[in-house]
Amino acid sequence: MNIYRLVPSRAVSFYRREAKQRSRSSTLSYCQALDAVAREHRFANWSAIADARQATAAAEREFSNGFVIAMDVKEGMDIDSSSGFVPDPLIDMLAIEHVVTYNLARKRACTSPAEYYADDNAGDHWEEYDFDPEEEREGLSENYLFFRYAGSTPIETTQAACEHLCDICFWRPIYMWFRGECYDGQWVNDQVYPPPAHVKALRSS
Known part of the structure; x- marks a missing residue:
């Protein structure tokens, strides 16, 4: 089984600093200290960290410059390789982190469940809700x-x-990322099937 881990550049810098401090305060060479630090962070050795960083950097470029979608798990079953879309575990992780950060910011900005949940399903205990x-x-x-x-x-x-998504699948994505910008499914649908004026007015009110 393949295990995928995101390794951002700041993590590599932190590990390198840790290894330098280790080599200065022990008999370990810098290379030995790098391997020791890698093992402490659940990597086989420093080469495994370097490989993971390289894969993460490639995924970060794809996420920032490419085209990524998040689908409901049942609706996403309709997406096949003929659509041009492929699963990518590292992209999953990057997209999930983006959504978590976005939702945390929304929670902090909202003062009631009605602002955060369209169906008000947070109940009457909004102040107690811990994200x-x-x-x-x-x-x-x-x-x-x-x-x-x-x-x-x-x-x-x-x-x-947006047109490609509407062509390949009846269902709309929950989120779409295109060249680093995030859009929700309703926006995607509206670009292809613009809503009537009265619907636009209701949404903006």
Whole structure:
């Protein structure tokens, strides 16, 4: 079984500093200290960290410059390889972190459940509601499927991205990321099927 881990550049810098301090205060060489630090952080050796960092950097570039979607887990079953979308475990992790950060910011900005939940399902205990990032990550992993676009046909604009999604699947994504910008499913649908004026007015009121 493959185990995927995100290793951001700041983590590599932290590990390197830790190894330097270790080598200065012990008989270990710097290379030996790097391997020791890697093992303490559940990597086989320093090369495993370097490989994970390289894979993370590639995923970060895809997430920032490419085309990624999050689908409801049941609806995402309709996405197949002919759509140009493929699953990518590291993209999953990046997208989940983005959603967790976004939802945490929304929670801090909201003063009532009605602002955060369209169906007001937080009840009357909003002040007691504690946003747990780990629970949020677990929920996103269980309920969403994430895909990145790897098709042969270039998609150059957000409009083309929205049209492609509407062409390949009846269902709309929960989120779409295109070249680093995040959009929700309703926005995606509206670009292809603009709502009547009175619906727009209701949404903005």
